[in-house]
Amino acid sequence: MSEAIVCVKDFEKHAYNVLPRNALDYYRSGAGAEETLAHNRKAFSKYKIRPRCLRNVAKRDLSTTVLGEKVQIPVGISPTAMQRMAHPEGECANARAAQAMGTIFTLSTIATSSIEEVAQAAPYGTKWFQLYIYNDRNVTRRLVERAEKAGFKALVLTVDTPMFGLRLADIRNKFVLPPHLKFANFAGDKATGINQTESGSGLNNYVNRLFDQSLEWKDIKWLQSFTKLPIVVKGVLTAEDALIAADLGVQGILVSNHGARQVDGTPASIEALPEIVRAVGDRVEVYMDGGITDGTDIFKALALGARMVFFGRPALWGLAHSGEEGVKKILNILKTELDYTMAITGCATVRDIDHRMVVHESYYSKL
Numbered sequence: 387m388s389e390a391i392v393c394v395k396d397f398e399k400h401a402y403n404v405l406p407r408n409a410l411d412y413y414r415s416g417a418g419a420e421e422t423l424a425h426n427r428k429a430f431s432k433y434k435i436r437p438r439c440l441r442n443v444a445k446r447d448l449s450t451t452v453l454g455e456k457v458q459i460p461v462g463i464s465p466t467a468m469q470r471m472a473h474p475e476g477e478c479a480n481a482r483a484a485q486a487m488g489t490i491f492t493l494s495t496i497a498t499s500s501i502e503e504v505a506q507a508a509p510y511g512t513k514w515f516q517l518y519i520y521n522d523r524n525v526t527r528r529l530v531e532r533a534e535k536a537g538f539k540a541l542v543l544t545v546d547t548p549m550f551g552l553r554l555a556d557i558r559n560k561f562v563l564p565p566h567l568k569f570a571n572f573a574g575d576k577a578t579g580i581n582q583t584e585s586g587s588g589l590n591n592y593v594n595r596l597f598d599q600s601l602e603w604k605d606i607k608w609l610q611s612f613t614k615l616p617i618v619v620k621g622v623l624t625a626e627d628a629l630i631a632a633d634l635g636v637q638g639i640l641v642s643n644h645g646a647r648q649v650d651g652t653p654a655s656i657e658a659l660p661e662i663v664r665a666v667g668d669r670v671e672v673y674m675d676g677g678i679t680d681g682t683d684i685f686k687a688l689a690l691g692a693r694m695v696f697f698g699r700p701a702l703w704g705l706a707h708s709g710e711e712g713v714k715k716i717l718n719i720l721k722t723e724l725d726y727t728m729a730i731t732g733c734a735t736v737r738d739i740d741h742r743m744v745v746h747e748s749y750y751s752k753l
């Protein structure tokens with residue numbers, strides 16, 4: 387009899403057994419020697435929770451607001467490309483799960499379900515659209531217009547990908563998108579659909595050929611000139627860049643090392659979070675992703691100043707298990723784990739999780 391699946395890591399183990407190599411390696415891998423990939427998770431254990439007692443936690447509320455919209459739980463779904471390699475309904479199933487759980491789903495530019503398909507699949511859920519900026523700016527502009535029209539509530543501009551990180555497993559596998567799938571936001575467009583015959587990792591070739599490597603902070607003004615949607619910049623890891631983003635008037639900063647997929651050797655996202663929160667204060671909402679696999683991780687990130695956290699891979703493991711149901715289970719597990727953590731540490735609401743409740747482990751050696 388197979389063991390019961392009770393935590394996110396169980397879903398991951400299951401996915402490793404069922405996904406084809408080409409897809410699993412693409413989903414799983416990080417850049418280079420994958421030191422940061424391991425560190426994204428391990429770093430959480432360097433932060434310790436200081437629980438408070440006897441604070442009436444009989445009624446608990448895990449909801450919060452993000453960019454003015456209410457979400458039922460402070461954990462949502464980061465953009466990950468090509469989700470139909472994990473499940474035939476891919477992004478549509480993922481978006482439906484987020485809708486059912488009252489949280490945010492972020493659709494990748496490089497999705498295997500289109501903006502319009504996802505909007506139709508989850509019409510009531512809060513959906514954000516992740517944006518890459520192409521050399522041909524009209525490509526990006528059309529995506530923004532479609533996302534606006536389809537009711538997406540924010541643009542998540544990824545700023546850490548002038549090139550695609552060197553992911554050795556994809557290069558070894560000569561990654562190709564399975565022929566029955568397509569980059570659905572570019573259906574019928576030869577230039578921006580992936581060339582399935584390119585050698586090496588087709589992904590590196592695609593990004594290096596089409597994404598705008600000359601992008602600068604001032605280009606955010608270009609984006610702001612034709613959209614009213616709030617802009618969240620994703621991939622910031624330093625106070626310096628966070629301040630530039632705040633000065634440009636973006637509405638959100640997603641502290642992220644892209645799931646350790648861009649350059650090996652960066653800090654874990656959770657380690658970068660405090661300096662960014664300190665730098666921007668209340669000027670901009672700050673979120674984080676990278677390595678979240680447990681409710682205590684969410685608690686720690688909120689205590690260190692994140693308003694909301696997101697995850698990427700766990701949703702893929704949920705999809706690989708059972709599509710929409712699998713992602714719902716993942717979100718429910720994280721919700722339950724966060725609820726337990728809050729109750730046992732004396733927090734009835736997410737606003738009660740304050741910065742004194744989580745300290746770096748070095749705090750205890752200094753006492």
Ligand SMILES: Cc1cc2nc3c(=O)[nH]c(=O)nc-3n(C[C@H](O)[C@H](O)[C@H](O)COP(=O)(O)O)c2cc1C
Binds near residue numbers: 412466544642676
């Ligand atoms: C398979 C995969 C595909 C991804 N695709 C995108 C993408 O299209 N756009 C983007 O901004 N980030 C992308 N990311 C990064 C995620 O949005 C997110 O930052 C990362 O997965 C968070 O780390 P976690 O997987 O440990 O939760 C991808 C990550 C993975 C694992």
Ligand SMILES: CCCCCCC(=O)C(=O)O
Binds near residue numbers: 580588592593644647
């Ligand atoms: C074919 C282009 C892949 C785009 C990038 C997807 C991504 O961000 C990732 O981390 O993978």
